[in-house]
Amino acid sequence: MRRCAISLALLCLSLPASGAPAIAELRIGAHVVKAEIANTEASRAQGLMHRHAICEDCGMLFVFPEPGKHRFWMKATSIPLSIAFLSDGGRILGIADMMPGSEEIHEGPEGTRYALEMRAGWFARNQIGVGATVRDIKSMAYFLSTAE
Numbered sequence: 001m002r003r004c005a006i007s008l009a010l011l012c013l014s015l016p017a018s019g020a021p022a023i024a025e026l027r028i029g030a031h032v033v034k035a036e037i038a039n040t041e042a043s044r045a046q047g048l049m050h051r052h053a054i055c056e057d058c059g060m061l062f063v064f065p066e067p068g069k070h071r072f073w074m075k076a077t078s079i080p081l082s083i084a085f086l087s088d089g090g091r092i093l094g095i096a097d098m099m100p101g102s103e104e105i106h107e108g109p110e111g112t113r114y115a116l117e118m119r120a121g122w123f124a125r126n127q128i129g130v131g132a133t134v135r136d137i138k139s140m141a142y143f144l145s146t147a148e
Contacts, residue, residue, distance in 0.1 A: 022143070024061055026116070027135040028128050031057065035116060039063035039143040048117060049076040059118040063143045067113045074102045080120035084128075085112040090137030092130050095123050114140070 022037040034057060038044045044062050048054065064070055072083060078100050085094045085108030096106045097120055108115060114137065123129065 024140065024143075025136065026061070028132060029126065031126055031128070033057050033059055033116070033118070035059045035061040037061055037063060037140075037143050039146055047072075047077065048079060048081065050078075052078055054079060054119060056119060056122075059116055059122075061140070062115040062117070063140060064113055064115075067111045068108075069110050070108045070112050070115060072098065072106045072108075072115065072117075073104065074098045074100055077101070081117045082120050082123050084116045084118075084123060084134075085109055086114040086116060086134055086137065087111050088113045090114070090134035092123075092128070092132045092134070094130060097121070 021043070024035050024037055026033045026035055034055075036059075038047060038060055039062075044064075047062070048060055062070070067088060070085075074081070077098075080100055081098045083096050083098060083106060084092045085096075087093055088111075093109045093112060098104075098106055098117075114134075116134065
């Protein structure tokens, strides 16, 4: 119960005060990731397009209103990325590397509720693979409730 209250407090602190994107702290293995939240159709469509850099342990968490086979591409994205497709519980279902400017479609497996984009090779460099769990994903319930 105490851990849930702490997670909720951290989540509330990360909610944007204005039009700034919300930031979530997620734990994967021994690593802490700071991820911008993309939980609206517009923010998911924009993704990391038109960015020129992101920090090593930063990324974007895409939150979908329903689990499914969600699709991604890299048109207008200049940063090479790796993407992990996550279940409702935060289990990594698949990982793909994506090249800048590519129109190749990367589709998550059935049951994908979240997708986490990080700098290219981040998952491999940190020895995180399919089956690993992103902890604290349950604290994303607020963003699920507001996902469009």
